[in-house]
Amino acid sequence: MTRTLFTSEHDDFRALVKEFIAREITPHAEDWEEAGIVDKSVYKAAAEAGVLGFSVPTEYGGMGIDDFRYNAIVAEELARGRSSGVALTLLNDIIAPYLLRLTNEEQRQRWLTQLAAGDMTWAxxxxxxxxxxxxxxxxxxxxxxxxxxxxxxxxxxxxxxxxxxxxxxxxxxxxxxxxxxxxxxxxxxxxxxxxxxxxxxxxxxxxxxxxxxxxxxxxxxxxxxxxxEGRGFYHLMENLPSERLSIAISAIAGAENIFEQTKTYAKERVAFGQSIGSFQHNRFKIAEMATELDIARVYVDSCIGRVLDGTLTAVDAAKAKWWCTELNKKVIDQCLQLHGGYGYMLEYPVARAYQDVRISTILGGTTEIMKDIIGRDLGF
CATH class of the missing domain: 2.40.110.10 (Butyryl-CoA Dehydrogenase, subunit A, domain 2)
Known part of the structure; x- marks a missing residue:
């Protein structure tokens, strides 16, 4: 579907992020998964490429870009690549806002400069x-x-x-x-x-x-x-809406990626003399997933727009977070089923995605917590 949220400058940045992932992450992904940890040098490379710390003001070594669409692009492309171990969304979408909003000048000089340079990684x-x-x-x-x-x-x-x-x-x-x-x-x-x-x-x-x-x-x-002091809980709550939206953005991008791969597989894989996608049941499943992903994408993009104009609420983000992560789980499960036995093999991206997706409805607030936030807002 056509997205009207991004400009040509955003498209150029997306191309830069894709190139960075292809150069600095994809060749090492298998080794990092085996080791259970990424090479720390990837953060230095990300900073040099402008993929990390771009929201940091120029006086502290960043690019001074106050535009959540750039965060969304990084989250989307990491979700589409084999990049689950690289914590760029953690640093850009969670840590950087805390350091930008809550630090004094001495702390900015001490921490923001190193974050923007890729010399200091955080949890x-x-x-x-x-x-x-x-x-x-x-x-x-x-x-x-x-x-x-x-x-x-x-x-x-x-x-x-x-x-x-x-x-x-x-x-x-x-x-x-x-x-x-x-x-x-x-x-x-x-x-x-x-x-x-x-x-x-x-x-x-x-x-x-x-x-x-x-x-x-x-x-x-x-x-x-x-x-x-004493405002820590409130500081956390202030940033949670955009954090949860970032999770929703990653969820939809990941689901779209696996869905596109599955469409190709369903056209090429032949059983009983015809492509498996041409069977009515499978065709209906593919149609359902395409529809649900488009609907979710429209809502998520509208939430990104609300970040830009300062109107995103905790309830908006809760809706996006629970719906998109549950949809991601559902889509990947159905895509794996369409792959048959090959879907169970870890050499296929759908199998790795099936392993990775299960945490998405838990981290950042469980689906049940999200529904409770929405329900309370409705007066229940």
Missing amino acids: IAMSEPGAGSDLAGIRTSARREGDEWVISGQKTFISNGILSDAVVVVCRTDPEAGHKGFSLIVVEDGTPGFERGRKLKKMGHHAQDTAELFFSDCRVPASNLLGT
């Missing part, structure tokens, strides 16, 4: 063994002692947890203040009391390092507070 640590979607259950604590924060606790399921040079840690700084008792504190690599645990083995996204993190009387400078 954000929210989930804990006893607190996933329920952020109010976070137990990792930070107490102020003089010019330091002392952090104690444990985090799990942390994307980029092994490679990260710095981690934004969600801490409880006032146990009596409820949602007003959380703060965001940056813990940098090598800080005493900060240890990385296991690189966790997962069903999919094998090249994406996911880790446990441990903090044992971990002392960091008071100047590493990100944003306002």
Whole structure:
């Protein structure tokens, strides 16, 4: 379908991103999946290519591009390529907005410049063994002692947890203040009391390092507070709509990619003397997927437009996130079925996509949490 959201400048940027993926990611994808981690040099290369940190102002080494369509293009092309381990959407869509919005000048000079140069990669640590979607259950604590924060606790399921040079840690700084008792504190690599645990083995996204993190009387400078003390929960909520939209964007692009490959397969694969796509049942399934993907694409593009004009709401993003990730799961399952036995072979992209897709309805807020947000907005 024709998309009217992008200009010729965006088309040029998309071509640049595709070329970067073909040059710097695709040749290494198999090795990275085997190793369970990507080569850190890919972030330096991404920065040099203008694919990382483009939203950072020019005075801090970025390109000063305040246009979410560029974020969407990177998310889409990574989803279409074999790029699940490269955390560019994490850095561009989650970390960069925090650093742009919440830092003081000293922190910008210290962190933004290195992010824009690809010299510093990041993670954000929210989930804990006893607190996933329920952020109010976070137990990792930070107490102020003089010019330091002392952090104690444990985090799990942390994307980029092994490679990260710095981690934004969600801490409880006032146990009596409820949602007003959380703060965001940056813990940098090598800080005493900060240890990385296991690189966790997962069903999919094998090249994406996911880790446990441990903090044992971990002392960091008071100047590493990100944003306002006691406003951590609200800082998280402010960025969640665009984060969830990014997940929806990746979901639709990934589903469209596998669907296009499956259309080709269904035309070329012959059974009982005819292409498998010409059987009425299969033709109907393909027609249904094409229709649902087009409808989802229109809604997601409208949400991108709402980011541009500042009207995207948490409810808009929740609708996009749950619908698109569930559709992605459904489409990939049906495409694998159309591939038959070949779909079960990992040499086919649909098999790898089937492994990777299952997390999409969980990360960033489960489908059930998204529906609860929408339901409450409707007055229930």
